[in-house]
Amino acid sequence: MLERYLESLRTDDPGAEAPAATRERLKPRFAPGAARRMTLLGMMVGASLHELLGPADDSIVYSSSFGEGTALEGFLESFPTPSPTLFQTSIHPSAAQQALIGRQRALPELLPLAGGPELVAQAALAALLAPAERVLWCGGEERGTWLREAGLASDRSFAFALALTRARPAAPLARLALEISDQPGALALPAWFDLLHARRAWSGAAGGGWHLRLEWL
Amino acid sequence: MVAASSPVRVAACDCLTPFGDARATVAALLRGERALRPVPVRGVEGGDAVPLALLPGRALDETAPPAWLAPLRQLLAPVIAEGWGTARRPVCIASSNFGVGSIYAFRRGHGDAHRATGTPHDCVAWLRREFGWGENVATFSHACVTAHLALLHGARLVQAGGAEAALVFAFDFLSPFVAGGFHALKILNAEFPAPYQARATGAIGLGDGAAYAVLARGVGDFALAAHAVHNEMHHFTANQADGAGFDRVLAALPADGRRLWLKGHGTGTLDAGRLESAALARRFPGAPLVGWKGALGHTLGSCGLVELALALAAVRAGRTPGTVGAASPTFTPEVALAAFDNAAFDGVLCASNAFGGAHAALLLAHA
Numbered sequence: 001m002l003e004r005y006l007e008s009l010r011t012d013d014p015g016a017e018a019p020a021a022t023r024e025r026l027k028p029r030f031a032p033g034a035a036r037r038m039t040l041l042g043m044m045v046g047a048s049l050h051e052l053l054g055p056a057d058d059s060i061v062y063s064s065s066f067g068e069g070t071a072l073e074g075f076l077e078s079f080p081t082p083s084p085t086l087f088q089t090s091i092h093p094s095a096a097q098q099a100l101i102g103r104q105r106a107l108p109e110l111l112p113l114a115g116g117p118e119l120v121a122q123a124a125l126a127a128l129l130a131p132a133e134r135v136l137w138c139g140g141e142e143r144g145t146w147l148r149e150a151g152l153a154s155d156r157s158f159a160f161a162l163a164l165t166r167a168r169p170a171a172p173l174a175r176l177a178l179e180i181s182d183q184p185g186a187l188a189l190p191a192w193f194d195l196l197h198a199r200r201a202w203s204g205a206a207g208g209g210w211h212l213r214l215e216w217l
Numbered sequence: 218m219v220a221a222s223s224p225v226r227v228a229a230c231d232c233l234t235p236f237g238d239a240r241a242t243v244a245a246l247l248r249g250e251r252a253l254r255p256v257p258v259r260g261v262e263g264g265d266a267v268p269l270a271l272l273p274g275r276a277l278d279e280t281a282p283p284a285w286l287a288p289l290r291q292l293l294a295p296v297i298a299e300g301w302g303t304a305r306r307p308v309c310i311a312s313s314n315f316g317v318g319s320i321y322a323f324r325r326g327h328g329d330a331h332r333a334t335g336t337p338h339d340c341v342a343w344l345r346r347e348f349g350w351g352e353n354v355a356t357f358s359h360a361c362v363t364a365h366l367a368l369l370h371g372a373r374l375v376q377a378g379g380a381e382a383a384l385v386f387a388f389d390f391l392s393p394f395v396a397g398g399f400h401a402l403k404i405l406n407a408e409f410p411a412p413y414q415a416r417a418t419g420a421i422g423l424g425d426g427a428a429y430a431v432l433a434r435g436v437g438d439f440a441l442a443a444h445a446v447h448n449e450m451h452h453f454t455a456n457q458a459d460g461a462g463f464d465r466v467l468a469a470l471p472a473d474g475r476r477l478w479l480k481g482h483g484t485g486t487l488d489a490g491r492l493e494s495a496a497l498a499r500r501f502p503g504a505p506l507v508g509w510k511g512a513l514g515h516t517l518g519s520c521g522l523v524e525l526a527l528a529l530a531a532v533r534a535g536r537t538p539g540t541v542g543a544a545s546p547t548f549t550p551e552v553a554l555a556a557f558d559n560a561a562f563d564g565v566l567c568a569s570n571a572f573g574g575a576h577a578a579l580l581l582a583h584a
Contacts, residue, residue, distance in 0.1 A: 065336070066336060075394075076320065076324045079321075079325075080259060081401075082397040082398055082400070082401040083401060084403075087397075087399075087401055087402065088398075088572060089453075091360055091572060092313070092358040092360075093358065093359060097573040100450040100573075101452065106450050106462075108446060108447055108448070109446050109448075110446075110448045111359075111366055111370065112358055112359045113356055114357075115356040116338030116341070117338075118353070118355075119356075122354070122355040122356070125374075129370070129374070130373075150332055150335075152320055181304075186352075208307075208351070208353035209303055209304035209353045210353070
């Protein structure tokens, strides 16, 4: 069994908040002028992640199924004269890079994952296998427009960041464990976010032959 | 940076380029051949002609379903029936494009059928169904260092994650989406790439590419002896001007007296090529440096595994292809323009770089 302690956690659930309102809410969290160049997902992930940044040798695992939906939409709409800015912004894992470049924050290991129903299990596995003492696992989605209507972008926006340690911290929030199982089922990224946001426990199939247990302490 | 000492061996490995499999590709590189051809950057919609290396018979415009499924099936044929996709036999997939060419085709009005393979997870789910893989598939995407991360994770799964073997599979196929993007950045232009050559204008080419490696303990005569990664997070597309990011990733790799030859990233851009070749010469003085993207184009997220398969095939052939497409003067004297015998070397360092100042390197050595 692989396990780590959840040392700290940040979540952002804009719910029905308009994207422009979310941007305004988060803008003060970034350097003047920086937010103008960021995507909504970059701002949400960045605002969550920045509060947890610690030692320079932390590893980061990033998880998003759809990534930069609005930048992707904008880049596709820019043809036949494609936008270089939207091209680079649309590339996975742009949100994590926006967050870290904004802070000029070098790091040893960034493991960006995509994926569908198995994404949570695989990101948890990457976080639990990483050799760093402290691993930050962040992720999220941003609600698309015409790509969403085609089933090619997320239907909701959310972001999270959590810090996982090997050693038990002074005041751990939770314990996260993963073990091999033949139990069918999966835990999708939005459902994982909802568990974190509501501080709800979970013990069940996470996908890909892995059983995940989230136990709040 | 992270250096991960790894006893994990390469039990099987091959790649697919426009020249064919790894052995055929190395043979073509040794003959000095280039797969890059001028192709309109937006496919059937035209645009400037840019150097692209497409699989034989494949158009830049995406089909529904993507036409690259059949060549992938042929590439994977030696390992496809081995029960992959379980916790004991996981799959690590690496790509930067996945099926984004399908989303482009959908947007350009080429039909709803393209939606089925558009997102990374839909594309991977489609491949899983086609190849009969289970659900235990980790999907990595970090631009041009993606394959290195999938190899690193695959090695960890075998070392500590309960896996008996891991299949690492990387693929990237070109489309007007990605060609248009690099053309907009002005680094994909009418010029052909000349990696590590000191010239007035930098240029890259792009190529179709796919590869796989089976990682296991105790099976295979070569090992992934070490991995290293570092992320500058200095600028979206530029590296730190002093080359510190290149130095940091290389410093994490043990040299321990080995005599190495170096397979660099070498896309053909000037600043990155100058910084990379200088850092490699500082860390491994006198070690010959080659880059193959002047012949094959940049195969993006798959390049780390495609070029690992080529390095392995070159070692088995006893001869390393030179830096096809480049000429003197080069940034450093270590750049090998011509092919050389490699029997006297102990291993190969394979390096890749990506947007965001991401750096990755691995050491391939006899087990």
